[in-house]
Amino acid sequence: MRLAADRILSLLLLGLAAFIAVQAWQLQVPFSYDPVGPKAFPLLLSGLLAVLAIVLFIRPGASGQWPSGALLLRLVITMAVLGIYAALFINLGYLVTTALVSIVIAWLFGATPMKAIIGGLLLALGSYLLFTYGLGISLPTGSWIEPLLGSN
Amino acid sequence: MPNSRFLSRWLVAAVTGGALLAGAVQAQAKPPECIAPAKPGGGYDLTCRLAANGLQDAKLIDEPMMVSYMPGGIGAVAYNHVTGVRDDDPNLIVAASTGAALNLALGKFGLEHKVDDVRWLGALGVDYGAIVVRKDAPWNNLDELMKALKQDPSGVVIGAGGTVGSQDWMKAALMAKADDVDPRKLRYVSFEGGGEALAALLGEHIQVFTGDLAELKPQLDSGEIRILAALSEERMGGPYADIPTAKEQGYDVEWPIWRGYYMGPNVSDEAYQQWADRLRELNDTESFKALREGRGLFPMSKFGDDFHQYVKQQVADFQQLSKEVGLTK
C-alpha cells in the first residue's frame, strides 16, 4: 500500500482536469461582451488542478485508513438506504419512509431491534409533528394515502 | 438541574404555541397549490403570493393556497414536473412570466418542450420595461441617448439583471436594433438581479439600466434616477404620467412583463375553466386592485384560452426576434 491513496487521487484529479478542459473547450458561445468569456475560467482552473495533481503525485501524504470488508459493506448499505429513502420519499410519503429508514440506520449503528423500531417510529412521528405543525413545513404525505382519504 | 428542566418545559410550551399558530393556516388534505419555479423571495414567489393572498382575501378559495418552491433550470424543472409528473392536477397552478415565454422561445426549457405543452391560464398583472439613467446623466431624453449610442455603440455602459438572451438584455438589444445599431456592439454588463444592477447605476459603475418600471418607484420618488422611456404601449398613469413611452419618442419598442400562471396539459377543461373564472373574478374585486397596486403591477386582463393564444403568439414573436438580434439561427 505504499503507492499511496494520494497517488491514485492525483491520477483521478488529472483525469478530472482533462475532462473539464475538454468540456470547457467545446462550449459554444454565441457572443460575449467581456473579453474573458465563459471558457477561460474553467480552462485556467483545470490547468491549475493538473499542476496541483502532479505535485501531489510527486509528494503524496500518508495513506490513512481505508474501509474494507464488513465496514465497507455497511457504508454501501447506508448509502443505498439513503438512496432508497430518496426514491420512495414522495410516493410512500414522509412518515412511512422516515420510520423505515430510521429503523434501518439505528440498527446499522448498533441498536437492538426493539430499540431501533421504537426509536424509528417515535422519530418519524415526532419529527413529522414538529415540521408540519411546529414549523409549517409541508412534507409529502404519500400518493398511496390519497385514495384512502377519498379526495379527488 | 431543575432549572434547565423548567426551561425545557417552558420551551415545549412555547413551541406548542407556535405550532398552534402555524397549524391554524396549515391546510388539510389537498389545498390549492402554487409552484414558484424559483427559490423563495424572487419574482415568481411574489407572483404566487399575489394569487394566494388575493384569492384568499376575496374568498374565492375555501382553503389557503400553499406556495411551494421548485428552483432549477430558470423554470425548466417546474415545466418538466408539470408536463411529466403532475400533468393533471386540478389544484395546481405554476407562476410564470414573460421570461418563461422567452426561455421557451429560445429553447432553454429543452428543445422538446413547446409552448402548447401546458395550459396557459391567465395573467394577474403586468409591468413594463424602462430605460433608466442617473439624475445627473448627460442625456435628457431617449433621443439624445440613442444618438450617443448610434455614434459610438460601445461608448455607453448599459447594465441590467440578466445574461445575454434574458429579458433585460432583450430590452437593450431591441432599443439598439430600433436605431439600426448591432446589439453585439453594445457594452452590456449583466448583474445578478435587478437590485445589483440598480446599485451599480447609483454607484456610477454603469450609465444606463434597462429595468422594470414599477420596481423603480422608490428611487423615482426620491429623484435619484430619471426614466427616459417606458417600454409600454401608452403612457401609464399616476406617478408615471410624466414618463414618455419609447414609441412616442420615435422608437418602436415595447416590453411588457406579465405575471401569470399555467396548469398541467391534462387538466380537465372543467378545472381549467374554473380556475380561469376565479382569476377573472379576482381581477375585478376592489381588494385585489389594492393588492396589485401594492405589488407595483398594472392591470392586464387575459384569461383562459384568450391568454393561451396570447402566450403562443408571444413565443412565436420571440423566436423571430431572437433571430433578428443574432441570438439564434
Added chain:
Amino acid sequence: MFDFLIQGFGVALTPLNLGLAFLGALLGTLFGALPGIGPINGIAILMPLAYTLGLPAESALILLAGIYTGSEYGGRMSSILLNVPGDAGAVMTTLDGHPLAKKGLAGPALGLSAVSSFIGATIAIVGLTLFAPLLAVVAVKFGPAEFFALMIFAFASMSAMMGKDPIKTLIGAVLGVLISTVGVDSGTGVLRFTFDMPELYDGIDFVVMIIGLFAVSEILLMLEHAFRHDQEGEMAPIGRVMVKMSEVLYCKWAILRSSVIGFVIGVLPGTGASVASAVAYTTEKRISDHDNSFGTGNMRGLAAPEAANNASAAGSFVPMLTLGIPGSGTTAILLGALMLYNINPGPMMFREQPVVVGGLIASLYIGNVMLLLLNLPLAGVFARVLQVPRWLLVPSVAILAFVGVYQLHSDLMAIYLMLVIGVFGYLLRKFGFSLAPVVLGFVLGGLMEENLRRALSISGGDVGILFQSGLSIGLWIAAALVVLVPMFAGKLKAKFLPAAKPS
C-alpha cells in the same frame, strides 16, 4: 434626529410586538439550528402566516426580522454540536466549534458563540442606526472592480488556512471554484457543465452542497467510528455548561474586530454572512493564532465567525432600508414582504415610514437582547444533544438533511445530488482534505469570476479598471500584505532566532 427610533421603541414595546419579537427569535433559532432550513426558508414559510393573521406592517416586519436574526444565532448550534453547518454563515463555525464540543466544552462553546453573536449584532445595529444613510453612499461605490479585489483579498487571506497540507488546501479550493462554475454562465447565458440536466442550470445550490458535504459525509464517518470504536469518534463527557467571563474576555478583540468586518461586508450588496464569516475567521487566524491552534478548538476561532455573521445580518439591512436594494438573499425576501404591505423600501422610507423603520430597528435591539437571554440558558439544554445515543442521532441528521433539501426544492433530483455530493465529501475527508476551503472556493470563486468579467465588460477589456479606485488599490495592497508579511516574517524569525523551530 433620532425621533424615528424613539417612536420605534414606542411601537416595538407594545405587548403584541414584544410577543412577536420573542416568537420570531424562538422560531428563528429553531429554523437556523436545523441544517438546510435557514432564514430564507423560515421567512418564506412564515410570511403567509403574518399576512393571514392580518398583522400590521411593522408587526409583520418585527416577526420576520426576529426570525432572520434568530436563525443567525441558531445556525451555530448544529455547527458546534454535529459538525454540520446550520446555514451559509455557519460554515466557519464548524472549524473550531465542533472540536470544542469534542473536548467536552459544547456548553461553553454555545455560550461563547451566543455572546459573540450578541456583541456582533449589537455593534452592527448601532452602526445601522448611526450611519445607515452615509454607509449606503459608500456601499454603492463598491463596483465590480472593487468586488473582484475584495475576492482576491479573501482568497489571499485563505492562505492562512493552508496549515499542514497546503497542496490539499489548494486542490480543495480549486474544486470548490470549479463546482461554482456549473450552471448558466452569468455573462453570456451559456450552459456550463450541466450535461443536459435542467436541475443543474441554476448551478449547484448552496444548501444542497453544504448538507451533502457536511451532513451526509458525517453520517458515513460516524458509522466508521462506531464500527471501529476508535478514539476520533468519541466525545469527551460534557463538562461545565456555562461560559466563563475570562473566556469572553480572552476573545474580546477577536469579537470586536470581527464585528466590524462582518458589518462592513454585510453592508455591501451581494455579499453576505458566508463571506463575512470567512474573512473574519482568516483575519483572526492571521492576527491572533500564535500557537497554530485554530481549527483544533480555539475559542477565538469560534468567536470570530459568529460575531461576523450576526453583524453582517444586521449590516445587510443598510442597503435595503436606505436604497431599496437587498444586501442579501434574506433581505430580498423581507423586501418582498414589505411590498405585499404596500411599502416600497428605499431612499424615502426613513421619511415616509418612520414608524416602520423605527419599529424595525428598535425590534432588532430588543430581539437581540431576547436572543441572548434565550440562548445562554439554552446552551446547557442543547449541549445534551450530544448525549443522544448515536443510533438515534444519525437518523435524525439524515432526516434533517432530507427535509432541508426537499423543502427547498420539492424535487428528487436535488436529494440525489445531495447524496452524490455527500459521497464526494466523504472521499475528500478520507483523503485528508478539510472541507472549509472547498466551501470557500465555491462561495468566493463564483463572485470572483462574475465580478472580474463584469469589470472587464464595463471597461471594454481594459485591465486598468481593476486598479482604478482607491478602494480597490487598498484591497490589492491588503491582499499582498496578507500573503507576503507572514513569509517575510518567517524569514526574519529564522534569521534572528535560529533556534526557533521552522514551521
